[in-house]
Amino acid sequence: MTEYLPRETFEIISQSVEQTQHIGQCLGRLLQGGELLLFEGQLGTGKTTFTQGLAKGLGITATISSPTFTILKEYAGRSRPMSSQVEGDGCPGPALYHFDLYRLEDPDEVLDLGFDDYFTGSGVCVIEWSENADISWLAERLAIHIQVLNETERALRFIATGSRYCELLLQLQKQIYASTGF
Numbered sequence: 001m002t003e004y005l006p007r008e009t010f011e012i013i014s015q016s017v018e019q020t021q022h023i024g025q026c027l028g029r030l031l032q033g034g035e036l037l038l039f040e041g042q043l044g045t046g047k048t049t050f051t052q053g054l055a056k057g058l059g060i061t062a063t064i065s066s067p068t069f070t071i072l073k074e075y076a077g078r079s080r081p082m083s084s085q086v087e088g089d090g091c092p093g094p095a096l097y098h099f100d101l102y103r104l105e106d107p108d109e110v111l112d113l114g115f116d117d118y119f120t121g122s123g124v125c126v127i128e129w130s131e132n133a134d135i136s137w138l139a140e141r142l143a144i145h146i147q148v149l150n151e152t153e154r155a156l157r158f159i160a161t162g163s164r165y166c167e168l169l170l171q172l173q174k175q176i177y178a179s180t181g182f
Contacts, residue, residue, distance in 0.1 A: 028057020
């Protein structure tokens, strides 16, 4: 018998690159480690832009770029910004594991390379082009679909599956609407 997992959806329109990064930063402030974020969207929609904001919210100061040719880039956790709403300010945040599966030649390669160990680890896993992997993702996760509306606007659709991610999504909505610019 399949266990029922709660599911929540949230949609928002970003008017600019800066707003997309801001939404990512709001989410990053809420992450504690062990999260799985699955991104979908055409080339140039803003998946890496969102991840740049997410890393900033995690307190990571390294330059975030797409790992298209390496499949995975790892960023060590850094001290959280003092404005963080997460318990334990000043403590190192979780590592960020940024995957880009766009150029994946064999969908089973994700498993063959042992990447699945990351998905159940203590870091935050961001998977761009998650649909290119031929694996069953963890049942509990946050899917983020980004769609181009025009040159500057993007539609972001968040689909949370599982209690933990549904609560995370509710907290994200509060953070976004409490901040300026929305």
